Amino acid sequence: MARITPESIPELKAVGRTTGTPSDLEGLSFQTACPPDVGPRTRIVAVCGITDEADAAGPNRDGWFLTDFYLFHHLFSHVHGPTPNQIWMTSEDPERLVLKYKEYAHGDPRGERRIVLDKHILPAIRQSSSVRVLPRSDLLQRFISTLKEQSRLAKENSEHLLVLIFGHGDMDTFGECHILY
Structure with a gap:
């Protein structure tokens, strides 16, 4: 790129x-x-729209969106304790994904890779207190309402708002999905 x-x-x-x-x-x-x-002074709202319906969240299928989601979560999270002003939303429980698929690795399958989700990383995800697992049917509406709320708070506090969207997108309804800043 x-x-x-x-x-x-x-x-x-x-x-x-x-x-x-x-x-x-x-x-x-x-x-x-x-x-x-x-x-x-940066707030983060992130959403991963990939679901595991018909095993679509597997590492060899749409799981690469989840690897991006958890890689960025790791990069932007605090090392110790909760990470304030960040909300990461998904409909797939990371613990269930690890039980089912064992691990998610970010990078070129034929080259160097970094494990971004496995049983050893789950405690850090829990410690961050920033990942919210929501029912699939509620994810879009909760993302929109959270985005409105966090946008208002960022404006009131003179902060930046970083919005991360991980998913295919629907060109007819939502337009392309990009990382926005």
Whole structure:
């Protein structure tokens, strides 16, 4: 994936951390090869829409969305204790996934890989207190209501809001799913 920097797009009018305005980025999006900077004034709302219906969440099927979900969860979580201001939503219980599939590895199947979900990682996921397992039928509505609530709180507290969406998306209903910042 190519790296796109704000300087490479003259019409982007990038927002500086202390002098810019958020409206300069309104309506613009771009892919990036690295995760965003997440500081103490950043809220995160993440959703993984993959379900295990008909074993679709298996590591050799749509499970790669779950590997991305749990990799980012690990990268953005605190090492010790709960992780504040982060809500990670899924309809698949990580403990049940580990019982059924044993492990999820992120990376090239023919190259180097990192285990992002297995029985040894479950305690850190529980410790973060940020993963919410919801019924499949409620996931979309709860994500939307949580996003509205966290957006309001971020605005009230002058914080950033990072939204991560992991799933195929539905072009007719929801548009493409991207990592948004």
